[in-house]
Amino acid sequence: MLDAIVQGILLGGYYAILAAGLSLMFGVVRFINLAHGDLAMLGAYLALFCVERLGLPVWLAVAATLPAMAALGWLLQATIFARTLKAGILLPLLATFGLGAVLQNGMFGLFGSDTKSLGNHIGSLSWSSWQVPFDISVGKLPMFTFVVAVFVLGALHLLLARTKVGRAIRATSIDPEAAELVGIEAARVHRVAAAIAVALAALAGAFLAMRALITPYAGPAQLIFAFEAVVIGGIGSLWGTLVGGIVLGIAQSLGAWLSPQFFQLAGHVIFLAVLGARLWRTHVAEHGGWRNVVSGVRA
Amino acid sequence: MNLLDVENLVAGHGLLTAVRDFSFSVAEGTALAVIGANGAGKTTLFRTISGVHRAQSGCVRLAGRDLSAMAAPKRVAAGIAMVPEGRRLFGDMTVRENLQVAGEHGRKGPWNLDRVIEALPALEPVMDRPADVLSGGQRQAAAIGRALMCNPRVLLLDEVSLGLSPVAVDSLYRSLALLRDAGATMVFVEQDLDRALAFADRIVCMLEGRIALEGRPERLDRSAITAAYFGLDERAGEGVHA
Numbered sequence: 232m233l234d235a236i237v238q239g240i241l242l243g244g245y246y247a248i249l250a251a252g253l254s255l256m257f258g259v260v261r262f263i264n265l266a267h268g269d270l271a272m273l274g275a276y277l278a279l280f281c282v283e284r285l286g287l288p289v290w291l292a293v294a295a296t297l298p299a300m301a302a303l304g305w306l307l308q309a310t311i312f313a314r315t316l317k318a319g320i321l322l323p324l325l326a327t328f329g330l331g332a333v334l335q336n337g338m339f340g341l342f343g344s345d346t347k348s349l350g351n352h353i354g355s356l357s358w359s360s361w362q363v364p365f366d367i368s369v370g371k372l373p374m375f376t377f378v379v380a381v382f383v384l385g386a387l388h389l390l391l392a393r394t395k396v397g398r399a400i401r402a403t404s405i406d407p408e409a410a411e412l413v414g415i416e417a418a419r420v421h422r423v424a425a426a427i428a429v430a431l432a433a434l435a436g437a438f439l440a441m442r443a444l445i446t447p448y449a450g451p452a453q454l455i456f457a458f459e460a461v462v463i464g465g466i467g468s469l470w471g472t473l474v475g476g477i478v479l480g481i482a483q484s485l486g487a488w489l490s491p492q493f494f495q496l497a498g499h500v501i502f503l504a505v506l507g508a509r510l511w512r513t514h515v516a517e518h519g520g521w522r523n524v525v526s527g528v529r530a
Numbered sequence: 531m532n533l534l535d536v537e538n539l540v541a542g543h544g545l546l547t548a549v550r551d552f553s554f555s556v557a558e559g560t561a562l563a564v565i566g567a568n569g570a571g572k573t574t575l576f577r578t579i580s581g582v583h584r585a586q587s588g589c590v591r592l593a594g595r596d597l598s599a600m601a602a603p604k605r606v607a608a609g610i611a612m613v614p615e616g617r618r619l620f621g622d623m624t625v626r627e628n629l630q631v632a633g634e635h636g637r638k639g640p641w642n643l644d645r646v647i648e649a650l651p652a653l654e655p656v657m658d659r660p661a662d663v664l665s666g667g668q669r670q671a672a673a674i675g676r677a678l679m680c681n682p683r684v685l686l687l688d689e690v691s692l693g694l695s696p697v698a699v700d701s702l703y704r705s706l707a708l709l710r711d712a713g714a715t716m717v718f719v720e721q722d723l724d725r726a727l728a729f730a731d732r733i734v735c736m737l738e739g740r741i742a743l744e745g746r747p748e749r750l751d752r753s754a755i756t757a758a759y760f761g762l763d764e765r766a767g768e769g770v771h772a
Contacts, residue, residue, distance in 0.1 A: 414606035
């Protein structure tokens with residue numbers, strides 16, 4: 232069981248990278264990108280393309296993929312996301328759902344339906360591990376992914392707290408109109424946020440491709456995991472995504488420890504429990520405390 | 531010389547026209563007070579001048595330069611900054627960050643953190659507190675400081691003293707007087723008629739989106755202002771000049 236918890240914590244690093252982009256988009260742009268998981272897969276396939284077709288070393292391929300995917304995020308925000316945002320809450324969901332379908336079929340057309348992986352390009356990193364006390368095995372790749380997640384979230388934290396563009400992002404996320412009144416171009420800030428978000432999705436996709444087999448249609452499942460991590464950790468909270476990712480990872484690992492079929496189910500149950508608790512807390516706060524809610528139910 | 535010219539401005543919300551064929555000018559280094567009852571169109575007027583609300587027609591000129599096609603950030607760069615109704619501070623950010631972010635994206639000029647604190651001393655002890663926890667007076671001071679960090683040529687202040695205690699209002703107007711003495715050009719909305727008359731160089735009274743009365747405070751009769759304010763004067767809405 233202790234081993235399952237450790238594996239869950241490390242898995243949380245991957246979920247944190249995946250969820251950070253989704254959280255950033257929602258926190259800054261107020262936009263739920265249903266194609267986030269498919270963009271992660273596109274990043275993975277782009278890295279695979281760089282390795283298998285262009286012959287780049289895997290880490291160079293990942294490094295080349297990130298700016299390309301950031302540019303795609305910028306472009307998507309400028310051309311699709313920003314326009315759909317003006318039309319209310321439904322159109323962004325429909326547009327990104329459609330974008331996801333286009334990406335899935337596009338990847339299927341370009342790369343085929345065979346499962347693929349970056350795992351066989353990273354040598355022993357994909358399977359080697361450290362043995363630590365209590366008969367726990369710590370995989371080097373999961374540990375590396377977790378360290379990268381902490382580094383990426385720390386870098387994002389510093390970007391948001393200490394830099395001009397970070398302050399502009401935070402100001403825009405709080406009040407886009409007030410931000411415009413101090414000279415910040417909110418639309419430009421949204422494009423920056425989308426670029427970071429899509430690059431993060433691509434990084435997560437690359438790590439997924441290193442630890443597992445991927446297919447063009449794996450994106451929606453990753454979107455669900457990212458969404459669950461974001462909700463568990465608190466929407467818009469950067470470090471909350473790490474906490475959410477870890478909680479989700481532990482739940483899934485413990486579920487798998489009980490029975491392999493419970494891997495996803497345990498994560499969904501924790502997600503629903505946290506969501507229910509948050510909704511209940513909001514309901515209680517709106518009614519002036521739990522005593523009022525209970526007395527209202529009795530009446 | 532006029533610094534700000536608003537010409538035949540029309541703005542509204544859907545089918546409702548809130549600002550109707552509105553024109554006025556503000557000379558450099560002077561303060562213009564816009565007064566009027568709730569719903570008169572003052573906030574829509576300010577939002578349209580600042581560029582966050584799109585005008586249906588008309589023109590906003592700053593030192594002769596037409597800003598009408600510009601979005602709000604470009605108008606800030608040109609020299610128009612606004613303290614919006616409700617202050618609209620970035621609540622999770624500290625006062626220092628609120629000022630910093632304006633200084634980083636606004637127009638370049640003489641205003642910086644030190645000078646803002648000098649002009650608004652109420653900010654000094656709260657610089658590193660989140661804007662959300664400030665008192666009403668501190669929030670207004672922070673909002674004015676944030677606008678000043680944009681180095682505006684014209685400062686728009688919407689509902690400048692709304693919700694503040696008398697002590698905070700006194701402190702606020704002392705700071706505004708210092709700004710005016712330093713040559714700032716201001717257009718402000720004030721519900722307190724006595725304050726407006728005492729501070730402004732000119733008064734514009736709005737009624738249903740139009741100018742009901744305008745003139746220099748010393749030349750305006752109190753009863754005429756009241757009549758224009760509430761629409762009791764038959765000539766109200768025709769733009770009475772004093």
